[in-house]
Amino acid sequence: xxxxxxxxxxxxxxxxxxxxxxxxxxxxxxxxxxxxxxxxxxxxxxxxxxxxxxxxxxxxxxxxxxxxxxxxxxxxxxxxxxxxxxxxxxxxxxxxxxxxxxxxxxxxxxxxxxxxxxxxxxxxxxxxxxxxxxxxxxxxxxxxxxxxxxxxxxxxxxxxxxxxxxxxxxxxxxxxxxxxxxxxxxxxxxxxxxxxxxxxxxxxxxxxxxxxxxxxxxxxxxxxxxxxxxxxxxxxxxxxxx
Numbered sequence: 001x002x003x004x005x006x007x008x009x010x011x012x013x014x015x016x017x018x019x020x021x022x023x024x025x026x027x028x029x030x031x032x033x034x035x036x037x038x039x040x041x042x043x044x045x046x047x048x049x050x051x052x053x054x055x056x057x058x059x060x061x062x063x064x065x066x067x068x069x070x071x072x073x074x075x076x077x078x079x080x081x082x083x084x085x086x087x088x089x090x091x092x093x094x095x096x097x098x099x100x101x102x103x104x105x106x107x108x109x110x111x112x113x114x115x116x117x118x119x120x121x122x123x124x125x126x127x128x129x130x131x132x133x134x135x136x137x138x139x140x141x142x143x144x145x146x147x148x149x150x151x152x153x154x155x156x157x158x159x160x161x162x163x164x165x166x167x168x169x170x171x172x173x174x175x176x177x178x179x180x181x182x183x184x185x186x187x188x189x190x191x192x193x194x195x196x197x198x199x200x201x202x203x204x205x206x207x208x209x210x211x212x213x214x215x216x217x218x219x220x221x222x223x224x225x226x227x228x229x230x231x232x233x234x235x236x237x238x239x240x241x242x
Contacts, residue, residue: 001073003027004034008175009088016152016163016183020177023169025134030066031171035136037064038195041103049226051216056103058241067197070093071098074132080175083201089129091204095121101198106146112216114151114162114183117200119210121238126202128178134197135168142167146194148174149187156183159220168194180210183217213237 003024011020028036041064060068073079075094083093091192095101099121106112120127133148142147150161165187166174176182178200214237222228231240 001030001070001202003029006082006086011087011175013128015179016150016155017179018176019150019164019174021166021195022175024175025169025171025173026070028171030070030158031101031136034070035064036196038103038105038136041067042063042103043047043103043105047240050218050222050231051111051240052233053106053109053111055107056102057100058100060098063103065164067103070197071102073200079203083130084198085132087238089203092129092201093126093204095109095124095200095202097123098198099200101200102195104198106186107189108190109191110146110186110194112186113219114149114185115214116158116180116211117178117214118212119180120207120211120212121202124202126204127207128202130175131176131178131203132197132201133174134171136165136170136195136197137168137193138170140167140169140192140194144190144192145186145188146190146192149185150176151183153176153181153183159223168196206234209238213239 006021012018042062043055043057044059045055075096075166080094084090113194117128146168148166150164151162213236216232218232
């Protein structure tokens with residue numbers, strides 16, 4: 001289903017945290033069908049709060065045929081084995097439950113504050129180790145917003161611009177390590193519709209839970225608002241759909 005062999009050149013040496021970008025990820029015919037099917041998704045998650053404006057779907061029965069097969073492929077032992085071998089993560093496994101994953105949709109005006117992801121899966125108890133995002137935005141142009149931003153902890157503390165900005169162009173895959181240092185989010189508010197697929201991978205390494213939920217950071221224009229600061233603390237313990 002994918003267009004070529006995976007290459008993770010210098011993955012572990014990339015800054016601000018390990019990552020790589022692979023363009024033309026899906027085979028062209030598969031990408032075309034996924035894009036068509038995304039217009040017919042029945043979303044089950046709706047987030048409209050100061051940190052997130054987006055919709056999500058992670059219910060398998062709501063996926064049209066090609067999207068369903070694509071997520072199956074990303075969960076197969078063969079694909080996961082290739083990730084294990086090329087990234088040297090021996091205990092890596094897929095999350096077939098798509099907790100936090102699936103299809104993500106940001107409308108015009110969509111946002112996602114800088115954050116780190118939950119450290120351990122709430123059901124399996126394994127550490128979240130690797131994120132895969134595949135962007136499906138054929139009409140995205142520079143200036144349309146919604147880029148993926150990657151921050152260092154220092155940049156987060158000082159409310160600076162992200163160290164790395166990745167454009168969410170059509171059929172572009174981004175792999176990155178998930179850790180308590182991997183601050184990521186939308187580098188700017190999305191001005192047009194923005195769609196992506198998200199698949200997460202776990203490692204059974206017997207580590208302790210650091211943060212059970214995602215930890216969001218207020219932006220520079222939010223940092224002095226006590227209500228936002230309190231909301232950020234509450235978000236550490238629960239999702240905020242509205």
